[in-house]
Amino acid sequence: MAIENIPEIYITDKNKRPDLFVYDFKMTNDVVKSKVNLGMHMFSFLQVGKKQVHFAGTTVAVNKDQSLLLKKGNWLWTELLETEAKYYCKLFFFSEEKLKEFLEKHTANNHAVSDDIPYFLIRNDSYITSYLNSLSTIRQAPPIFMENLLSVKFEELMLYLLQKYGRNFELYLQSLIVKETAPFKKIIESKIHSNLKLEEIAFLCHMSLSTFKRHFIKEYNVSPGKWFHDKRLQKAKDTLEQGHLKPSDIYLEFGYNNLSNFSIAFKNKFGFSPKETAQ
Missing domain, CATH: 2.60.120.810 (Jelly Rolls)
Incomplete structure (x- = not known):
């Protein structure tokens, strides 16, 4: 883009x-x-x-x-x-x-x-x-x-x-006339539950995607893809445990195109399905 x-x-x-x-x-x-x-x-x-x-x-x-x-x-x-x-x-x-x-x-x-x-x-x-x-x-x-x-x-x-x-x-x-930019980690942690792509988050950090990935690994000791994936699944689990929403209500919010992919990723992460969590 x-x-x-x-x-x-x-x-x-x-x-x-x-x-x-x-x-x-x-x-x-x-x-x-x-x-x-x-x-x-x-x-x-x-x-x-x-x-x-x-x-x-x-x-x-x-x-x-x-x-x-x-x-x-x-x-x-x-x-x-x-x-x-x-x-x-x-x-x-x-x-x-x-x-x-x-x-x-x-x-x-x-x-x-x-x-x-x-x-x-x-x-x-x-x-x-x-x-x-x-x-x-x-x-x-x-x-x-x-x-x-x-x-x-x-x-x-x-x-x-x-x-x-x-x-x-x-x-x-x-x-507006103060020459400051938001700290890198502050930007990252504000985007945990957004649907933004890594390239888009890198742009907001004023970095190329490759520079962003290098900087991310230096800060977090893990790839940005895995880090965001794990954080979003944990938030999804916390949301379902409250008992107010079903997996079909939230999978889009957490960046999944369909319920099946969300369920597979969830079970791989936690060992049980999102449906079981919501019950």
């Missing part, structure tokens, strides 16, 4: 990346877990459809009632159509320089940071609707005015969200 470099693929002038950039993203096909190298922080204002993003340490899913502020980095995106058979998302990218300017102007800038969370969830309201309409309107302005207009609109949006979410939003903004 090719890696999409965003926003570079949307910018016409390849010799210059603007500090502020708006792009209307539309599609008519579902896209599941595309690899995205997000080179700028970005507001994602979902208008039609559903979106899920896998980060290094967590996952978030949104619909048209929510928007996301996403931290730059390597992420996996799933974008799904709704009944209208289309997907529409307005994207607003901003540079770290613009963010620093805003923080210096409007906050105490004490450099206290929140936990390293790669997104901030925004509840859409009448202001957001009006704001998006205004973004669409200014795109018709002559290019000579566009840079200044976007600067005004960026500051307006940030001030509104600062007023709406207060200190939590300020701390999140400050965390």
Whole structure:
């Protein structure tokens, strides 16, 4: 699967990346877990459809009632159509320089940071609707005015969200300019019960698959395939022992395409079938 470099693929002038950039993203096909190298922080204002993003340490899913502020980095995106058979998302990218300017102007800038969370969830309201309409309107302005207009609109949006979410939003903004990546083991252990492939987890770790496997064996003294396999089967066993679910309810959740393969792997691991465990 090719890696999409965003926003570079949307910018016409390849010799210059603007500090502020708006792009209307539309599609008519579902896209599941595309690899995205997000080179700028970005507001994602979902208008039609559903979106899920896998980060290094967590996952978030949104619909048209929510928007996301996403931290730059390597992420996996799933974008799904709704009944209208289309997907529409307005994207607003901003540079770290613009963010620093805003923080210096409007906050105490004490450099206290929140936990390293790669997104901030925004509840859409009448202001957001009006704001998006205004973004669409200014795109018709002559290019000579566009840079200044976007600067005004960026500051307006940030001030509104600062007023709406207060200190939590300020701390999140400050965390965006801290050059840290999630520790390797933290990423791995957050993905134990996901259905991500090893290649996809390696991408979230900013590694090739071969580098990822070498690093994994050095940390855990076992191959990643066996480690994830054993951890997921143990979780499946724990789930069945609670007595609320049957094997047929959970095999997909733990990465198996059919119940038979799940049952065989389970019995090979524990010496008894998942059906016996659930009784």
